[in-house]
Amino acid sequence: MSELRVAVVLYAGMTTLDAAGPIDVLRFLPDAVLDLVSDAPGPVRTDSGLELVATTAYDDCPRPDVVVVPGGPGTAEALGSPLIGWLQQVHPTTRWTTSVCSGSLLLAHAGLLAGAPAASHFGVLDLLPQLGSARSDQRVVVDEEHHVMTAAGVSSGIDMALALAERLSDTTTAQAIQLVIEYDPQPPHDTGALEKASPDVVRRAVELGRPQGAIPEFWEPPAR
Amino acid sequence: MSELRVAVVLYAGMTTLDAAGPIDVLRFLPDAVLDLVSDAPGPVRTDSGLELVATTAYDDCPRPDVVVVPGGPGTAEALGSPLIGWLQQVHPTTRWTTSVCSGSLLLAHAGLLAGAPAASHFGVLDLLPQLGSARSDQRVVVDEEHHVMTAAGVSSGIDMALALAERLSDTTTAQAIQLVIEYDPQPPHDTGALEKASPDVVRRAVELGRPQGAIPEFWEPPAR
Numbered sequence: 001m002s003e004l005r006v007a008v009v010l011y012a013g014m015t016t017l018d019a020a021g022p023i024d025v026l027r028f029l030p031d032a033v034l035d036l037v038s039d040a041p042g043p044v045r046t047d048s049g050l051e052l053v054a055t056t057a058y059d060d061c062p063r064p065d066v067v068v069v070p071g072g073p074g075t076a077e078a079l080g081s082p083l084i085g086w087l088q089q090v091h092p093t094t095r096w097t098t099s100v101c102s103g104s105l106l107l108a109h110a111g112l113l114a115g116a117p118a119a120s121h122f123g124v125l126d127l128l129p130q131l132g133s134a135r136s137d138q139r140v141v142v143d144e145e146h147h148v149m150t151a152a153g154v155s156s157g158i159d160m161a162l163a164l165a166e167r168l169s170d171t172t173t174a175q176a177i178q179l180v181i182e183y184d185p186q187p188p189h190d191t192g193a194l195e196k197a198s199p200d201v202v203r204r205a206v207e208l209g210r211p212q213g214a215i216p217e218f219w220e221p222p223a224r
Numbered sequence: 225m226s227e228l229r230v231a232v233v234l235y236a237g238m239t240t241l242d243a244a245g246p247i248d249v250l251r252f253l254p255d256a257v258l259d260l261v262s263d264a265p266g267p268v269r270t271d272s273g274l275e276l277v278a279t280t281a282y283d284d285c286p287r288p289d290v291v292v293v294p295g296g297p298g299t300a301e302a303l304g305s306p307l308i309g310w311l312q313q314v315h316p317t318t319r320w321t322t323s324v325c326s327g328s329l330l331l332a333h334a335g336l337l338a339g340a341p342a343a344s345h346f347g348v349l350d351l352l353p354q355l356g357s358a359r360s361d362q363r364v365v366v367d368e369e370h371h372v373m374t375a376a377g378v379s380s381g382i383d384m385a386l387a388l389a390e391r392l393s394d395t396t397t398a399q400a401i402q403l404v405i406e407y408d409p410q411p412p413h414d415t416g417a418l419e420k421a422s423p424d425v426v427r428r429a430v431e432l433g434r435p436q437g438a439i440p441e442f443w444e445p446p447a448r
Contacts, residue, residue, distance in 0.1 A: 017244045055273075202400075
């Protein structure tokens with residue numbers, strides 16, 4: 001069997017969990033080979049301060065089968081980086097080009113979404129139309145036509161990666177990976193989406209998330 | 225306000241997602257300061273090949289408020305490492321000492337569980353009694369008496385970290401963090417626990433997980 005080259009993009013100010021979810025799902029796919037791609041090999045500082053080490057420069061990863069683009073406060077700066085040109089170059093031959101969180105802004109800016117709706121973190125969802133895409137409130141958006149998959153904020157990358165694993169292999173394999181990582185979610189509360197959180201919780205989320213760039217300055221809670 | 229020192233342990237052969245879940249939850253706690261501790265500062269290779277960079281040697285982290293010990297196939301080797309002595313040294317003054325996945329074997333081996341039941345990955349749960357603890361099938365076990373919290377496999381670290389965030393702050397804060405990371409799980413299937421997976425799925429999980437050390441050689445599916 002031939003390799004399945006999975007390229008996970010790393011850039012300064014990204015969020016670790018956006019990448020870690022897909023990595024620890026997709027690596028169990030048969031014949032998966034992981035490349036951690038960035039401007040150059042070496043450590044990349046995430047928004048928590050944790051550094052992840054890139055193995056491969058964009059130029060040395062010309063034909064990935066799967067691309068995963070994480071999000072995070074670093075997305076704004078990444079919009080002007082060599083990542084965009086690389087995405088444009090490799091996307092035509094990927095099986096799936098995917099994003100988590102604000103990573104979909106990078107796919108949109110690269111012109112890969114072709115006006116189709118995409119998911120993103122709720123804090124930046126309204127930027128998608130300005131980048132030639134459209135907003136979707138779904139947790140995972142599968143766009144078969146453009147072989148693009150986008151996910152909502154941070155933790156949704158796990159759900160996306162399981163959907164992706166199923167399409168790259170089969171249902172039993174995806175279910176087996178879910179078991180290996182014991183993904184049987186039991187959050188203590190049910191406030192993980194904007195429409196499920198009380199105004200107090202939303203206010204507190206802004207207080208905690210804004211200083212770390214997880215919720216942008218311009219974002220205002222929707223009136224209700 | 226004083227700092228909340230959160231020490232996340234890194235060791236060779238650990239699983240990235242075990243640490244990434246708690247990191248991207250706990251960092252939003254007010255005054256949280258993250259230390260990535262290991263034998264020495266520098267890159268640590270996880271079981272996916274991704275390297276995470278430790279910032280702090282165990283010796284330079286004598287008084288963490290919170291300790292997070294991830295799991296992974298590297299746990300076996302970590303049982304004989306300086307991590308164990310450090311856990312014994314720092315645990316008496318932590319607010320919470322926690323583990324994800326097979327990380328609970330390290331807490332047990334360090335003598336921190338004092339015979340109390342703990343969670344772990346299903347593949348190693350039966351080892352806990354041999355290490356002076358007891359097995360729990362719960363996803364998250366909160367042991368207030370010993371200020372220890374343990375979680376089941378890999379992804380359960382997110383659930384644990386939210387429960388921990390609530391105890392370290394308040395309910396609204398924990399709910400707000402859940403919103404910031406959009407943890408509104410929607411897995412495509414419901415096979416993330418052993419009792420929910422069909423025999424075919426369990427067999428496939430062993431096929432995929434065993435070569436990567438995610439399911440140990442000695443583990444056999446329970447009869448049913």
